[in-house]
Amino acid sequence: MGFQINEALLLQYPREQIFQFFSDARNLGRLTPGWLRFSIRSDLPIEMGEGTVIRYRIWIRGIPVNWTSEITEWRPPFEFCDVQRRGPYRFWIHRHIFEPVPGGTRVIDRVDYDVPGGAVVNRLFVAGELRKIFAYRKAKLVEQFSRKKTRSRP
Numbered sequence: 001m002g003f004q005i006n007e008a009l010l011l012q013y014p015r016e017q018i019f020q021f022f023s024d025a026r027n028l029g030r031l032t033p034g035w036l037r038f039s040i041r042s043d044l045p046i047e048m049g050e051g052t053v054i055r056y057r058i059w060i061r062g063i064p065v066n067w068t069s070e071i072t073e074w075r076p077p078f079e080f081c082d083v084q085r086r087g088p089y090r091f092w093i094h095r096h097i098f099e100p101v102p103g104g105t106r107v108i109d110r111v112d113y114d115v116p117g118g119a120v121v122n123r124l125f126v127a128g129e130l131r132k133i134f135a136y137r138k139a140k141l142v143e144q145f146s147r148k149k150t151r152s153r154p
Contacts, residue, residue, distance in 0.1 A: 060088060
């Protein structure tokens with residue numbers, strides 16, 4: 001069994017530029033809500049590519065949780081996939097897809113995951129938090145790329 005998240009966002013930038021933003025692991029912190037107290041534990045800078053392992057810590061309901069993910073696919077500027085190797089989920093597979101569309105790029109997040117406790121724990125504790133996290137992520141991406149666009153105007 002498992003659950004899925006499918007989120008999409010249109011940004012008015014070429015996919016190469018957006019993929020470049022995602023290629024810097026430090027930007028993950030910009031896309032993560034402050035209440036998770038996200039911190040990268042791997043040495044920086046991180047060379048992103050297939051096989052890259054990233055260690056970080058988040059706080060879930062006041063409890064520190066170490067998380068290790070591995071980039072299992074890396075296809076610039078089209079997509080990449082990270083898989084939880086250690087962390088709070090039974091499994092977590094996050095595919096990031098960058099599709100060119102008229103006027104910009106559609107950024108797609110597809111996550112397949114499962115939690116200890118199954119559907120009840122997901123419904124009561126996890127799904128709502130993930131919706132908030134991905135809403136925050138979308139807002140920060142819009143803010144980030146709006147700021148870049150504003151700065152580039154003469």
